[in-house]
Amino acid sequence: MGLELYLDLLSQPSRAVYIFAKKNGIPFQLRALDLLKGHHLNPEFLPANSLQRVPVLKDGDFLLTESVAILIYLSIKYQTADHWYPSDLQARMRIHEYLGWHGDCIRSTFGVSLWAQVLAPLIGIQVPEEKLKRNRAAMDRALQCLEDKFLGDKAFLTGQQVTLADIMALEELMQAVAIGCDLFEGRPRLAAWRQRVEAFLGADLCRETHSVIWSIRELAANKKLPDPPPEMRSRMLLRIARIP
Amino acid sequence: MGLELYLDLLSQPCRAVYIFAKKNRIPFELRTVDLLKGQHFSDAFAQVNPLRKVPALKDGDFTLAESVAILLYLSRKYETPDHWYPQDLQARACVDEYLAWQHTALRSACTRAMWQKMMFPVYLGVLVPPETLASTLAELDKCLQLLEDKFLKDKDFLAGPHISVADLVAITELMHPVSAGCPVFKNRPKLAAWRQRVEAAIGEDLFQEAHKTILKAKDLPPADPAVKERLKPLVQVLLH
Numbered sequence: 001m002g003l004e005l006y007l008d009l010l011s012q013p014s015r016a017v018y019i020f021a022k023k024n025g026i027p028f029q030l031r032a033l034d035l036l037k038g039h040h041l042n043p044e045f046l047p048a049n050s051l052q053r054v055p056v057l058k059d060g061d062f063l064l065t066e067s068v069a070i071l072i073y074l075s076i077k078y079q080t081a082d083h084w085y086p087s088d089l090q091a092r093m094r095i096h097e098y099l100g101w102h103g104d105c106i107r108s109t110f111g112v113s114l115w116a117q118v119l120a121p122l123i124g125i126q127v128p129e130e131k132l133k134r135n136r137a138a139m140d141r142a143l144q145c146l147e148d149k150f151l152g153d154k155a156f157l158t159g160q161q162v163t164l165a166d167i168m169a170l171e172e173l174m175q176a177v178a179i180g181c182d183l184f185e186g187r188p189r190l191a192a193w194r195q196r197v198e199a200f201l202g203a204d205l206c207r208e209t210h211s212v213i214w215s216i217r218e219l220a221a222n223k224k225l226p227d228p229p230p231e232m233r234s235r236m237l238l239r240i241a242r243i244p
Numbered sequence: 245m246g247l248e249l250y251l252d253l254l255s256q257p258c259r260a261v262y263i264f265a266k267k268n269r270i271p272f273e274l275r276t277v278d279l280l281k282g283q284h285f286s287d288a289f290a291q292v293n294p295l296r297k298v299p300a301l302k303d304g305d306f307t308l309a310e311s312v313a314i315l316l317y318l319s320r321k322y323e324t325p326d327h328w329y330p331q332d333l334q335a336r337a338c339v340d341e342y343l344a345w346q347h348t349a350l351r352s353a354c355t356r357a358m359w360q361k362m363m364f365p366v367y368l369g370v371l372v373p374p375e376t377l378a379s380t381l382a383e384l385d386k387c388l389q390l391l392e393d394k395f396l397k398d399k400d401f402l403a404g405p406h407i408s409v410a411d412l413v414a415i416t417e418l419m420h421p422v423s424a425g426c427p428v429f430k431n432r433p434k435l436a437a438w439r440q441r442v443e444a445a446i447g448e449d450l451f452q453e454a455h456k457t458i459l460k461a462k463d464l465p466p467a468d469p470a471v472k473e474r475l476k477p478l479v480q481v482l483l484h
Contacts, residue, residue, distance in 0.1 A: 051345075051394055062334055069340035076333055093308055093317045100310025101295060103347040149294050244484050 003028040005070075006046055006056040008035045009212040012111065012171040013067030017055045019167055019209045020071055023201055024080045036122070036225060038232040068099055071164045083161035094158035098150055098165040105142045106169060109135065110176040110183075112243055117179050118220045120240050123233050131243050138244075139176065143183060147190050155196060166197050178213040247272040249314075250292055250300040252279045253457040256354065257311030259416035261299045263446055263454050264315055264409065268324045280367075280467070282474055312343050315409045327406035338403040342395055342410040346417065350391065353384040354420040359482040362424035367467050368475060376483065384421060384428075392434050400441055407445040415442045416454070423458045 005021060005028045007014035021028055033039040033046070033054055040052050047058050057064040057073065064070055075085040086092050112135040116127040146169065150157045157165045173194070177183055184191035198206050219225050228236060249265060249272045251258040265272055277283045277298050284296050293300035293309045301308040301317065308314055319329040330336045360377045364370040391414065395402050402410040418439070422428050429436040443451045467475065 051390070062337075064337050064341055066341045066344035068344040069337050072340050073333065073337045089317065089320050090306055093313045096313035096316055097308055097310045100312055100347070103344075107348060145295070242484075244481055 001029070001060070004031055004058040005029070006031040006033060006054055006058070008033045008039075008054050009209060010035055010216065011054055012107075012175050013168075014055045015171040015174070015209050015213070016067050016164075016167045017057075017070050017074075019171070019201060019205060020080075020084075020164070021074060022205055022209070024074070024078060024084075026074055026078045026080075034226065036119075036228055036232065038229045041231055041235075067168070068164070071168075075164070083159075083163060085164055086159075091159055095163050095165045098158055099168065101145075101150075102165070102168060102172070105138075105145065106172045109138050109142055110172045113176045113181050114179055114216070115240060115243065118216055118225070119236060122220065122225055123228060123236055125237070125240055127240060127243060134244060139181075139183070143187060143190065147187060151189060151193055156193065162197060162200050166193075167201075170194065170197050174210055174213055178210065179217050245273075245302075245304070248275050248292075248302040249273070250275045250277050250289065250298055250302070252277050252284075252298050253454060254279055254461065255298055256351065256416045256420050257413070258299045259419070259454045259458070260409070260412045261301075261311055261314050261318075263412055263416070263450060264324075264328070265318060266450055266454075267446060268318070268322060268328075270318055270322050270324075280471065280475070311413070312347070312409075315412070319409065327404075328409055330404075330408070335404055339408050339410045342402050343413060345395075346410075346413060350387045350414070350417050353380065353387045354417045356380045356482050356484075357384045357421040357426055358424045359479060361421070361426060362462055364479075364483070366462065367464050368472055368479070369466055370476070370483075372483065381426065384426065388428065388432065388435065392432065396434065396438055401438070401445075407442060411438075411442045412446075415439065415446075419455055419458060423455075423461055425462070 003026070005017060007018055007030065009015055009018060009032075018030075020026075031045075035054065039045040040054055046052065046054075046056060047063055051065050053065060055065070055067055055070055057070045059073075059077075064073055072085060074080070085095065112127075112132070116132055116135075120127050146157075154160060156162050157169060173183055184194060216225075247270065249261060251262055251274060253259055253262060262274075264270075277289060277300075279298065283289065284298060289300075290296060292302050292307050295309055297309060299309075299311050299314055301314045303317075303321075308317055316329060318324070329339055357380050360372045360380050364372050391402075395410075399405065401407050402414060418428050429439060
């Protein structure tokens with residue numbers, strides 16, 4: 001059994017891993033999970049001893065979680081092109097610097113809209129407007145920082161070529177874009193960056209990777225989303241409560 | 245001008261960087277940035293880190309922010325012993341995995357626990373609703389359980405048989421709620437034993453030195469009104 005990747009393309013970090021593996025022609029078995037059905041809580045769907053989250057990598061007996069760790073592992077093991085995770089020390093550290101800030105300011109900030117518009121209503125909950133207002137302000141600040149302090153006049157977030165940082169950022173922003181948030185309005189530099197990243201990855205691969213998130217609103221409207229099981233509902237309630 | 249490290253030992257990630265640099269005898273100039281006094285908002289510091297956060301590093305013309313980036317930079321540049329950040333693919337992946345998980349899980353719980361239990365009431369004179377504190381401590385508890393069950397397991401250190409940057413980052417995080425009086429290691433013999441090993445590997449003197457500031461935080465006199473006014477909006481987010 002070769003490399004296995006346990007993913008749900010509804011999830012931003014899952015998409016980052018998927019798009020990286022596919023773009024680099026890394027051979028893997030896709031183990032697709034449906035988070036809304038609570039698959040990650042079910043030992044039948046995930047390898048034993050994993051953290052009940054996606055993405056998960058299984059390479060023989062070796063298990064690895066956390067998208068950043070997985071991306072770095074894949075880039076080294078499969079010797080992907082240097083630009084993804086440069087061997088030059090300073091260039092490589094810029095990626096870690098970005099990812100540190102990303103963890104604080106991007107991760108989970110851009111997922112709130114999906115919770116508000118699709119996931120919370122799925123269990124009959126309405127996210128309070130004041131939380132949404134705070135989230136819009138947080139997204140605004142994050143995008144400003146992304147544009148000014150990271151992108152600047154460069155082609156990509158940490159240099160002149162695509163790196164792991166760009167795909168992590170893109171997939172987080174897609175979570176909001178795909179359900180109608182116009183993040184790039186009035187931000188031509190960021191919009192241009194997005195075009196460049198997607199052009200580099202290729203339209204077909206982007207379409208394939210983003211198909212789930214693009215269709216989620218329609219699926220919800222047509223009542224085609226699964227009814228989350230009770231153990232999922234309680235976790236979803238907890239997650240919603242944690243929205244600042 | 246050689247390596248400069250901009251730190252406030254009040255901050256968990258700063259302590260990890262400090263311990264790593266000192267333990268590995270990396271020569272550096274310590275530039276203290278007093279967070280409670282708002283020194284991270286100075287124009288001078290913005291030249292070093294436009295994101296206005298500590299830790300920050302300046303090595304000649306090269307500036308770098310974010311503790312994980314700084315730790316990895318120092319380990320590579322100064323060729324520290326392999327166990328800190330192993331070359332072996334899987335061993336290193338275990339360190340990367342911990343560093344990624346802790347950033348959005350344990351760090352948040354530890355920061356909020358410390359602020360809600362100690363800094364808000366004692367320093368800022370802000371009342372924290374008991375339900376909020378209870379919920380934060382419950383979350384901290386869950387993180388500690390995960391730390392034990394999914395990361396430490398039966399190993400001596402988080403990523404294997406030897407200490408790595410993962411352990412430095414973890415121990416400095418846990419000292420945050422410890423400094424506020426949270427019984428982090430009580431009823432957790434496995435974690436307590438790991439703590440002893442980490443402290444022994446770091447060295448008692450260095451460990452105490454790095455934690456002097458945070459352990460004295462509970463004795464801070466209440467902030468004066470001007471400081472309170474300035475800090476309150478910045479730390480609002482820690483009240484959830």
